[in-house]
Amino acid sequence: MNRPILASIHIEAFKHNLNRVRTLAPEAQIWSVVKAAGYGHRLESVLEGLADTDGFALLDLRDADWLRTQGWQGRILLLEGLFSANELTEALALDCDLVVHCQEQVTLLEAFAAHSGHAIRIFLKLNSGMNRLGFAPTIYRDMYHRLHALGHQVDHMTHFANADAIDQKPTVGEQMDCFSKAVEGLSGKTSLANSAAILWHRTALGDWVRPGIMLYGLSPTGLHEDIAHANLKPVMSLTSEIIDIQHLAAGEHVGYGGRYTAPQAMRIGVIACGYADGYPRHAPDGTPVWVQTNGTGVICPIAGRVSMDMITIDLRNAPDAQIGSQVELWGQKVPADTVAAAAGTIGYELICALAPRVPVELIRKS
Amino acid sequence: MNRPILASIHIEAFKHNLNRVRTLAPEAQIWSVVKAAGYGHRLESVLEGLADTDGFALLDLRDADWLRTQGWQGRILLLEGLFSANELTEALALDCDLVVHCQEQVTLLEAFAAHSGHAIRIFLKLNSGMNRLGFAPTIYRDMYHRLHALGHQVDHMTHFANADAIDQKPTVGEQMDCFSKAVEGLSGKTSLANSAAILWHRTALGDWVRPGIMLYGLSPTGLHEDIAHANLKPVMSLTSEIIDIQHLAAGEHVGYGGRYTAPQAMRIGVIACGYADGYPRHAPDGTPVWVQTNGTGVICPIAGRVSMDMITIDLRNAPDAQIGSQVELWGQKVPADTVAAAAGTIGYELICALAPRVPVELIRKS
Numbered sequence: 001m002n003r004p005i006l007a008s009i010h011i012e013a014f015k016h017n018l019n020r021v022r023t024l025a026p027e028a029q030i031w032s033v034v035k036a037a038g039y040g041h042r043l044e045s046v047l048e049g050l051a052d053t054d055g056f057a058l059l060d061l062r063d064a065d066w067l068r069t070q071g072w073q074g075r076i077l078l079l080e081g082l083f084s085a086n087e088l089t090e091a092l093a094l095d096c097d098l099v100v101h102c103q104e105q106v107t108l109l110e111a112f113a114a115h116s117g118h119a120i121r122i123f124l125k126l127n128s129g130m131n132r133l134g135f136a137p138t139i140y141r142d143m144y145h146r147l148h149a150l151g152h153q154v155d156h157m158t159h160f161a162n163a164d165a166i167d168q169k170p171t172v173g174e175q176m177d178c179f180s181k182a183v184e185g186l187s188g189k190t191s192l193a194n195s196a197a198i199l200w201h202r203t204a205l206g207d208w209v210r211p212g213i214m215l216y217g218l219s220p221t222g223l224h225e226d227i228a229h230a231n232l233k234p235v236m237s238l239t240s241e242i243i244d245i246q247h248l249a250a251g252e253h254v255g256y257g258g259r260y261t262a263p264q265a266m267r268i269g270v271i272a273c274g275y276a277d278g279y280p281r282h283a284p285d286g287t288p289v290w291v292q293t294n295g296t297g298v299i300c301p302i303a304g305r306v307s308m309d310m311i312t313i314d315l316r317n318a319p320d321a322q323i324g325s326q327v328e329l330w331g332q333k334v335p336a337d338t339v340a341a342a343a344g345t346i347g348y349e350l351i352c353a354l355a356p357r358v359p360v361e362l363i364r365k366s
Numbered sequence: 367m368n369r370p371i372l373a374s375i376h377i378e379a380f381k382h383n384l385n386r387v388r389t390l391a392p393e394a395q396i397w398s399v400v401k402a403a404g405y406g407h408r409l410e411s412v413l414e415g416l417a418d419t420d421g422f423a424l425l426d427l428r429d430a431d432w433l434r435t436q437g438w439q440g441r442i443l444l445l446e447g448l449f450s451a452n453e454l455t456e457a458l459a460l461d462c463d464l465v466v467h468c469q470e471q472v473t474l475l476e477a478f479a480a481h482s483g484h485a486i487r488i489f490l491k492l493n494s495g496m497n498r499l500g501f502a503p504t505i506y507r508d509m510y511h512r513l514h515a516l517g518h519q520v521d522h523m524t525h526f527a528n529a530d531a532i533d534q535k536p537t538v539g540e541q542m543d544c545f546s547k548a549v550e551g552l553s554g555k556t557s558l559a560n561s562a563a564i565l566w567h568r569t570a571l572g573d574w575v576r577p578g579i580m581l582y583g584l585s586p587t588g589l590h591e592d593i594a595h596a597n598l599k600p601v602m603s604l605t606s607e608i609i610d611i612q613h614l615a616a617g618e619h620v621g622y623g624g625r626y627t628a629p630q631a632m633r634i635g636v637i638a639c640g641y642a643d644g645y646p647r648h649a650p651d652g653t654p655v656w657v658q659t660n661g662t663g664v665i666c667p668i669a670g671r672v673s674m675d676m677i678t679i680d681l682r683n684a685p686d687a688q689i690g691s692q693v694e695l696w697g698q699k700v701p702a703d704t705v706a707a708a709a710g711t712i713g714y715e716l717i718c719a720l721a722p723r724v725p726v727e728l729i730r731k732s
Contacts, residue, residue, distance in 0.1 A: 002427055002428060003446075003449055036723065037722065040642075060723060080369075083370055083638070129619070130622075131614055131620045131670075132610070132670075161622055161623070161624055162622070169619055170619060243446065243499075246493060246502075248497055253497065256496075257527070258527055258534050268497055276406075276719075282648070304497075308401070308714060309425060312497070324470075344710075345647050353641075353644070355719070356403065357402065357403060
C-alpha cells in the first residue's frame with residue numbers, strides 16, 4: 001500500500017445510470033459524454049460501464065484512438081471537431097463523427113474534398129444563444145448547404161445554456177425556437193439534450209441525446225437535492241484513512257492560518273487527502289466527511305484549511321475513530337455535489353479534478 | 367496537433383529559483399519539495415531542473431522508485447513517512463529518509479528493529495502548534511530516545527503554520543520557542559523552513575530548508591505582489607488558442623447561466639481550456655487572460671462562466687485577435703497567483719491541479 005487514498009468506480013452504477021437515460025429518452029440514441037477522461041473516472045471505466053451506449057462523445061483524438069485500440073466499434077463523436085487540418089486524416093482513420101462549429105473547419109473540409117470522395121458524418125453546431133461554439137443562425141443554413149454539397153451526412157446540433165435553470169436567459173424555449181427555425185426544411189437528425197434537458201425538458205430531446213453528468217450520478221445543477229428523486233447512483237467514491245490524531249486544548253489552532261480554533265479539549269483527525277488529490281481547497285470548516293466507526297459511521301466536519309496533502313476534521317462525533325479509520329470524502333455517504341456546494345462549486349469540477357496520483361479501482365458488484 | 371492547450375516548463379527558471387534558495391540559505395542543505403508530481407510540473411521536469419538539490423522530499427514511494435530508476439543518487443525524504451508496515455522494506459531498498467510523526471510509526475520501527483540491524487535516517491516531527499502531523503512536545507523527547515536507542519540517525523523537524531502571515535497564531539516565534547525547548551540537548555540536525563520562512567524568517571532556517579512553492583516561482587502567500595521583488599521566475603506557462611469567435615449584440619449572454627451580458631456589440635473569444643484542464647471554475651468575469659496580437663499582446667478579461675473545456679473572453683481589447691491566436695492563461699504574462707487570487711484561492715492549487723490531459727513540454731532555454 002501507498003498513501004491510503006483511493007477512488008472506487010462502481011461499474012454497476014454506470015450501467016444503472018445509462019439505463020435511466022434509456023428510460024427517459026427511449027426513442028433517442030445516446031452519445032455518452034466521456035471527455036476529461038470520463039469526467040475523471042478514467043476511460044477504462046467508461047468503456048466497461050457504458051458499453052451499451054450508442055456512441056462516445058469526447059474531445060481528444062488520442063482518446064478516440066485509445067477506444068478503438070481497445071476494440072470499441074460504436075460511434076465516436078469529436079465534440080469540438082478538428083483543431084487543425086492535420087487531425088483530419090487520423091479522425092477519419094478512426095471513423096469519428098465530427099462536430100463543425102466554425103468557418104475555418106468548413107473551409108478545411110472543402111479543401112480536403114477537392115482531392116477525396118470521403119463522405120463524413122458531421123454534426124453541424126448552431127449557436128442558438130449560448131454564444132460559445134457554433135454558427136450564428138444567419139449563416140447556419142449556408143454552412144449546411146456547403147457541407148451537404150460535399151456529399152457529407154450533415155446532422156444538427158445545439159447546446160443549451162440554461163437547461164438546469166428556470167429564470168435565466170436564454171431559456172430552453174428560446175433556444176428551441178431558434179433551432180427549429182434554423183433547421184426548418186433541412187434533412188438530418190438532431191442532437192439537443194444534455195443531462196439537464198433529459199431530466200427536465202422532455203420535449204427537447206432530439207434524435208441523439210448527450211448525457212454527461214447524470215451518467216456519473218451527479219446533478220446538472222450541482223445541487224444534490226435536485227436529483228435526490230431521479231434514481232441516479234454515484235459512480236465514484238473517494239476514500240482515505242486517518243493517518244494522525246492530535247489532542248487539542250481549548251483555544252489551540254489547526255493548520256495553515258490557524259483557521260479553526262478548538263472550542264474545547266478535542267481530537268483532530270488528519271486525513272491523507274488534500275487539494276493536490278482533487279479535494280477543493282475552498283471547502284470551509286463544517287464540510288462533511290464520513291468516518292467509519294464501530295457503529296455505522298458518522299459525519300465529522302472539516303476543521304481547518306485544506307492543505308495540499310491533508311485534511312483535518314473535528315472528531316468529536318467519532319470518539320472511537322483512530323489512526324487507520326476509513327473515511328469517505330465523497331461518493332455514497334456524502335454526495336460529491338454536497339462537498340462541492342460547500343466549496344462554492346459543482347460536483348463536475350470535483351470529479352474531473354481527481355488527481356493522477358489517486359489510484360483508481362473498478363468495482364464490479366454493486 | 368491535438369487540442370492546442372500546452373503547459374511549458376521552463377527548466378532555466380527552476381535552476382534560477384533553486385539558486386535563489388542557495389543564496390538565501392547558504393549554509394543549509396536543501397530538500398526540494400516535489401510532492402504532487404512536482405506541484406503539477408511532472409517529476410521529469412523537477413529531476414532535470416532541480417538536479418543540483420541535495421534531496422527531494424515527496425510522499426509516494428512510487429515517486430521515490432521512479433527517481434531512483436532514473437538514476438537519482440541524492441537523498442529522498444518521505445514527508446509523511448510510512449503509511450503501512452509493508453512499505454518499510456521498499457523504503458529502505460530505495461534508501462529513503464523517513465519522517466516519523468505518530469506513535470504507530472515508532473512501534474512499527476521497533477518491531478522491525480527486533481530482527482534487523484538496519485540504521486535508518488529519520489526526521490522526527492514535532493507538532494509545535496500547527497496541529498496537523500507530529501508529536502506533542504510532551505512526548506517528543508520520549509519518541510526521540512526510543513528511536514535513538516534503535517541505532518537510527520534521528521534529526522528534528524517541525525512545520526510552520528503561519529510563516530506567510532504576521533497576525534495569526536501560532537506565530538513563527540512561538541513555534542520556534544516550542545521547538546527549541548523540545549530538542550534542547552538532543553543531538554541531530556534540524557529542518558524547519560518552508561518557502562515563506564526562507565524568504566521572510568531568516569533566523570528560522572535550520573540545517574535543512576524545505577522550499578516548495580518558491581521553486582516553482584509562485585508566492586507562499588498566494589499573492590504575487592509579495593514576491594514581486596524576490597527575484598523568482600515562474601516555471602510553468604499554460605497556453606492555448608482561440609478556437610471560435612462569436613459576434614454578440616448588446617444584451618446577449620454568454621455561456622452557462624448567461625453570467626456575462628454584452629454591454630454593446632462585441633466579439634467573444636472561445637479558448638480551448640476549461641476547468642477540466644485545471645483552470646479554476648471560480649474565476650469571475652474580469653480575470654485576466656493574455657492574448658497575442660499583432661503588437662505585443664494584451665490582457666482580455668474573462669466574460670462568462672468557465673466551462674469544463676472552454677473559457678470565453680471579451681475581445682474588445684484585441685481587435686486583431688482571430689481563431690488561432692495564442693493565449694496565456696498563466697505563466698510569464700499573467701502570474702498564476704493573480705488568476706488564483708481572482709478565483710479566491712492560491713497559485714499552489716492551480717499548478718497542482720494541472721490535468722493529465724494537458725500535454726507538458728520542457729523548455730530548455732530561458
